């Protein structure tokens with residue numbers, strides 16, 4: 001089975017923003033958020049960073065062939081580091097670009113410049129983090145239009161981590177408005193579907209949107225975190241299998257959300273969640289979800 005992980009994070013240093021506060025890596029997996037210190041990664045991440053060497057070692061250790069480096073303002077802006085990683089491992093890594101979506105036309109030209117000058121592709125939006133500097137703004141606000149136009153014109157992929165039902169509405173609007181953008185919805189709909197403020201209908205709404213819009217894909221990472229169950233994460237399996245029953249195997253792609261998810265599971269367990277568990281999905285369809293879809297779409 002070819003395994004491709006479409007959602008991994010690397011950073012030479014945590015330098016992000018959350019809850020309106022700066023985040024800075026310290027040591028032994030810990031991070032300062034404002035005045036608080038939190039255990040952000042397992043203590044074995046001695047310098048509280050996530051290097052590409054360490055990612056490649058985890059991939060080799062567990063049989064993961066390729067990975068996509070996922071950007072996120074939560075960890076900071078690390079485009080240069082992504083470029084370095086991709087240049088070092090061009091056959092195994094691809095990197096997602098990050099600009100400030102609130103930057104209007106300037107952000108769009110910055111993004112275009114990254115596409116022209118570097119191997120980076122796509123764009124990441126994690127609504128909670130992306131709008132820390134512009135509270136209340138939505139993905140459909142006119143200010144964001146230049147970035148959407150750039151993504152559409154260059155037929156790029158946007159990876160969205162939604163937090164609210166407004167975000168799910170926006171995903172419906174935008175995926176209809178921009179058929180040439182490929183939308184990957186992170187974590188099967190994430191906080192918007194499984195967070196404590198999510199409505200019971202939210203996940204069905206997202207699946208209906210995806211059924212109607214063939215440019216929407218779902219990544220299977222992080223779901224166990226929302227249910228706080230031990231391995232083999234029965235609630236997470238059910239979410240992934242519901243996605244499979246609604247959309248078929250073509251539009252699900254396995255991923256880990258490494259290294260943050262190592263707080264909840266081993267890398268092997270995150271692979272097994274789909275590769276060995278999820279009994280409703282036949283093995284030839286698991287092959288598609290675990291790697292074949294990603295190979296076709298991104299490589």
Ligand SMILES: [Zn+2]
Nearest residue numbers: 007009070257
């Ligand atoms: Zn992530």
